[in-house]
Amino acid sequence: MTANSLIHLPSPIPALSKVYRVRESGSETQSYICLDRNERLQPLPDWFMEALRQAIDSQLLTSYPIQDPLLDLLAAQWQLPKSHLLLTPGSDGAIKALYQAYLHPGDGIVMLQPSYAMYPVYTQLFQAQAIQIPFAPDLSVDPHHLLAAIEPGVRLVMLANPNQPTGTLLEPAVLHQICQQAARVGALVAVDEAYYPFSQTTVVPWVQHYPHLVAMRTFSKAAGLAGLRLGAVAAHPQVVGNLFKVRSAYDVNSLAIVSAFLVLTHPQIVSDYVAEVKAGQEILEQGARSLGLVPLPTHTNFRLIRVGHCCTPGDLVAALRDRGYLVKGPFDAPCLAGCIRVTVGPPDLMAAFITTLQACMAALMNQTIGT
Structure with a gap:
């Protein structure tokens, strides 16, 4: 009998039995371009980082x-x-x-x-x-x-x-x-x-x-x-x-x-990035439409895209992951059936994503034809 077997832990509150949460370490995402978290996708300016370094001293930490x-x-x-x-x-x-x-x-x-x-x-x-x-x-x-x-x-x-x-x-x-x-x-x-x-x-x-x-x-x-x-x-x-x-x-x-x-x-940190996201929205919207997908209206830094009948959201999410991109989907809610969610960033990032999205869709369609 081990020492641990003698321990009788108290029961948690009953409400916890109804809660399910996934514990994420985050380390597995470091090799991916994360378009699934709605984070800022552009680094903070170098001058900002230097000003922050100058503001950090021992007293700030102690x-x-x-x-x-x-x-x-x-x-x-x-x-x-x-x-x-x-x-x-x-x-x-x-x-x-x-x-x-x-x-x-x-x-x-x-x-x-x-x-x-x-x-x-x-x-x-x-x-x-x-x-x-x-x-x-x-x-x-x-x-x-x-x-x-x-x-x-x-x-x-x-x-x-x-x-x-x-x-x-x-x-x-x-x-x-x-x-x-x-x-x-x-x-x-x-x-x-x-x-x-x-x-x-x-x-x-x-x-x-x-x-x-x-x-x-x-x-x-x-x-x-x-x-x-x-x-x-x-x-x-x-x-x-x-x-x-x-x-x-x-x-x-x-x-x-x-x-x-x-x-x-320095409000330009936010306003400049919002402008970049709006420009990226246009690239993502145009690219998605050119592939026969339906981008839905948004007031945020992410975009829902209905993938239609070309493939399932789950297959597309998996294919994008294999090529280095994390996006959100599929969803349980009926109103989001057939959707993936993509965090929007600067235009160059969105253009690269559309290229990868096109390659994923082509590969999935070839698999369907092959079967």
């Missing part, structure tokens, strides 16, 4: 983080009092804090389906009830269906806008209606604006008018700081205070704070 300079800058740029702002470890940290601070077991959460994968994970962990509003085959959402779902018993309306993985956007008029209906039933509205730099649609200014509205941003996409895990929340000071109570101590690190400060004081 002292606990100081958030005020970044919060002051955000307050000025977002035109909100600092009391309305909170830094979080990515927008994901804000989402979890929101669930932890406000949800009771059995509370209803209205969300779109499909949407960000962590929404249902946290819903299960905190024993809430998901009320999922499906997308139609054309990726539209019936606003009346969405509004009707916000009824007594709903504690939170959780929306990604633009949504991921559909790339779709709820219009401001619909968001106003959602905020008004949520106020009637005493629910919070959380809007995850991870892709704001690409959509330029935001509810951040609204938080001074809707005290039950929470807006969330991340520095992981256009800003290119995914490895540093930094996000920000805009909300009523009382909501900010409650989120602060459930956060870990010093959960935002100093390197992330310094890096974000540099990004915000």
Whole structure:
């Protein structure tokens, strides 16, 4: 009998039995061009990296983080009092804090389906009830269906806008209606604006008018700081205070704070990259159409592409992987049947991807003919 066999581990909370998550090391992706994560696909400028190196000294690493300079800058740029702002470890940290601070077991959460994968994970962990509003085959959402779902018993309306993985956007008029209906039933509205730099649609200014509205941003996409895990929340000071109570101590690190400060004081880092992505979108769209594929509209840095009858999404994803590209697909959601999702980058990268995509499709068609 070994020592380990004598150990009787306590059981985890029952909610964990319903949660399935894949643990990724990330090391296996280093030899691939990753078009499956919606990350920034262009290196940060050399001058930025040099400025960051100059900002790193021993004190930055040995002292606990100081958030005020970044919060002051955000307050000025977002035109909100600092009391309305909170830094979080990515927008994901804000989402979890929101669930932890406000949800009771059995509370209803209205969300779109499909949407960000962590929404249902946290819903299960905190024993809430998901009320999922499906997308139609054309990726539209019936606003009346969405509004009707916000009824007594709903504690939170959780929306990604633009949504991921559909790339779709709820219009401001619909968001106003959602905020008004949520106020009637005493629910919070959380809007995850991870892709704001690409959509330029935001509810951040609204938080001074809707005290039950929470807006969330991340520095992981256009800003290119995914490895540093930094996000920000805009909300009523009382909501900010409650989120602060459930956060870990010093959960935002100093390197992330310094890096974000540099990004915000040099806005061309984001704007130049957004322009590159828009140019890359055109290359990807034209190339996909030339191959008989259907690129779907998007307000983000990724593009859904319907592959049609030429091959299955699973076969195409596997073929691209064999040639060094990782893309997302296939999807379980009926509205995404036949789709792959491609992160969009600069034009030269998209042109190279289209060449590889064409080769993969030709190889798959030859296999089909051969059988």
